[in-house]
Every structure is written in C-alpha cells, then in structure tokens.
Amino acid sequence: MSTEHPQPPAEAPPANDPEAIRADIERTRENLAETVDALHAKLDIKSQARARVERAKDQATTDDGKPRPELVAGAVGVVLLLTGLVWWRRR
Numbered sequence: 001m002s003t004e005h006p007q008p009p010a011e012a013p014p015a016n017d018p019e020a021i022r023a024d025i026e027r028t029r030e031n032l033a034e035t036v037d038a039l040h041a042k043l044d045i046k047s048q049a050r051a052r053v054e055r056a057k058d059q060a061t062t063d064d065g066k067p068r069p070e071l072v073a074g075a076v077g078v079v080l081l082l083t084g085l086v087w088w089r090r091r
Contacts, residue, residue, distance in 0.1 A: 041047070060071055
C-alpha cells in the first residue's frame with residue numbers, strides 16, 4: 001500500500017475573473033497541443049521507419065561513413081561458412 005498522499009486539487013479560478021479564465025484556457029490549449037503532437041508522432045509510421053533506418057546506419061558505420069570492421073569480418077565469416085557448406089554438400 002502506498003504511503004503517498006494525493007495532492008490537494010488546485011483552487012479553481014473565480015468564475016467571474018476573465019484573466020484567470022483566459023489563463024486556464026491557454027493552459028488547456030497548450031496541453032491539448034502537446035497531446036496532439038505526441039499522438040501524431042506515434043502514428044507517423046513513415047518517420048518512425050526513417051528513424052529506425054538512420055539508427056541502423058549509425059550503428060553499422062563509423063563516424064566517417066565506412067562500414068564497421070566487425071561487421072565486415074562477420075559478413076566475410078558468413079560468406080566463408082556458406083561457401084564451405086556448399087562445397088561440403090557437393091562432395
């Protein structure tokens with residue numbers, strides 16, 4: 001069971017104070033805009049795919065854009081393994 005106490009609700013602005021009402025409306029608009037932006041980002045499949053491709057490129061290349069040596073060595077190893085398997089099967 002949690003020992004945290006809920007925060008008391010913020011006092012509502014007086015119903016007849018136009019400035020307080022305007023400020024409340026502006027806060028609500030800002031919160032709504034942030035929510036819409038977050039939903040848009042989650043639903044934008046193309047930009048998510050582009051971001052994943054960029055992350056993969058960043059992980060596969062060095063800072064100067066060349067392939068990482070360990071990836072090259074791994075690819076060579078796979079090619080040699082496949083070549084060996086094909087040769088062994090044909091014997």
